[in-house]
Amino acid sequence: MAGVIEADSERLLVAIESLLAKKGLASPQEIAERIALTDAASPGQGARMVAKAWCDPAYRALMLADGTAAAEALGIPMRGAPPLGVLENTAELHHLVVCTLCSCYPRAVLGYPPFWFKSSAYRARAVRDPRGLLAEWGTVLPENVRMRVVDSTADYRWMVLPVRPAATDGWGEERLAGIVREGDMIGVTVPAAS
Template structure:
């Protein structure tokens, strides 16, 4: 499964076609249009908010946190002990990581995050949630058949390894600390952060692998 798909459904995304939008997304778009037309909302302000989450907050903060944990054992322990406290200094403007819990992937355990009730998600650390994260198929199937769902994302977990599913709530949000890719010895935090993907911090993907020689 690519990052543009979700379990049980396949979409070809064309942002010019409203047929690709869910009923909720259509309602949000209609409400946004009304608010803009009546002068209650500035479209430039909305664009600025979206841009901030995509380019300044987004998964970039999460990637920096993961890269620090890969290179600094003391920070890794602090992150696993109290992720909210460890993540707080990484905020773009102010605190991030409220109600955050970090769970670590190992050769014997793979973690995957879902929100079965709605779509609770650590926006301030991972940015805007992917569409599939909010889909009913993902929310329902991940708990029942996580190994199959992971295969659809292209992630094969060894049969002997445990898969743990973490259910996000309004009080607790999760960040997966993926395993550090082999062949990255001596890499800087900045270089390692480039390998960290949003999906690897949700558990539906793995970090990128080094391509060729060390950058």
């Protein structure tokens, strides 16, 4: 078996797609539709959830209790996705998400995992030297802030609810969502009013 799967990756994909189409398991159209569906998930969706949680205490409570229900409440499709857990950052506690074994990522609400999240260096360093790792993004946590590194090893997917930045009083949800980036919801960066 080893020999044939060692073929060039591009050729292997073409061959597999052709066989799956012949067997009625995946047509080119289904593949195109699936790509469109996956492309529709982006960090903008998670950012909408974060902004709403910053403005609406009842939504924040729902999001922390049941991330999947909170995503669905904003119309984000979660059917077939693993359960979503939400980790709340506070003035005393900062969460960082990693998957040391592969690259489990809250794709339903953040889209495809970024390159760095899948890299060996990130996966190796996050659990051992998380503060040194954050420095790669220029993120420096005050010493009184404890870190909790969440290694995503099993059936949940985890996103971070960051702390709402100072100087955003009176901002609406849309404007708030605009300052929340992908990395803020994994914990490598923190949002800032800009």
